[in-house]
Amino acid sequence: MNQFWSIKQQLTKNMLHSVRILSSAFLLLIGSLSILTACTKQPVDPKNPTGVDPGTSGQDGYLVGKVTDPQGKPLPKATVFVDHTVFTGDGPEVKTAADGAYKVQMVDFAGEWIAKGYILKQYNDRVYKIDLDPENDAPFTSTEKPVRNFQWKLTGHIPDLSLDLYYGGTMEMSRDLNADDLWDNENIEFTLTPVGPLIDGSTGKVLKLQAKKRYNDTIKDIPMGRYKVTAVYKPTGEQLLVRNAWDFSDELVYEPSVTMDFLGTESATRFNSMSVGYTNRH
CATH class of the missing domain: 2.60.40.1120 (Carboxypeptidase-like, regulatory domain)
Structure with missing residues (x-):
């Protein structure tokens, strides 16, 4: 009987030793995989810190x-x-x-x-x-x-079709009170020549603009930029004199051309707009 218990104890020791060896090997394998995973983990891309791949499927939350x-x-x-x-x-x-x-x-x-x-x-x-x-x-x-x-679009209608809003700037037309006639403002052609790059850095084009109908005193959806503005009365070909209508200096000086910027956020009500005064009185 003593011999039997001696053999049983020896077998138990051998089994426990084998289990310890297997456990150690398993832990070593897990550790190796963790090190390998850490080594192959992709670093954060500084150009894409969000980790978002735009244009693909979304993310929960x-x-x-x-x-x-x-x-x-x-x-x-x-x-x-x-x-x-x-x-x-x-x-x-x-x-x-x-x-x-x-x-x-x-x-x-x-x-x-x-x-x-x-x-x-x-x-x-x-x-x-x-x-x-x-x-x-x-x-x-x-x-x-x-x-x-x-x-970011330089021009185009803002999606809400119930509103007459555009991504481009707005130019208001302001007839001088002392002008001779010129009530038919739809017949006045304004030429806007870019002075330097547009607001997005691109090269602009010369624009020839007219009001769509009489008494419509705004022209909308103009690419934002700095422009030299001139005006011609189309029925006669007469060149009109122009000025920045929002220049409230003491003397109202009209010239053959005026260089203008749109108002920015410094204006609470007329941002992204400019106003051109015009007259045929020299």
């Missing part, structure tokens, strides 16, 4: 997308935010990364949200706020995985 400039290149430092369709002004906002990508953590709140965006652009010592054009302006809920891409 986030709104993701990309913002591009008028040439289709990534646009960093643009602002994207979400606005509730009922309780406006309560949504979070973020800035785009160097690659134009963004990721907004959604608020778990009932109802639908809309993604919006804008940029603040410094140009000729002024700051301009410009809305971004959404690729998809459909509302979404916080439980979806929405993807909303945006582009």
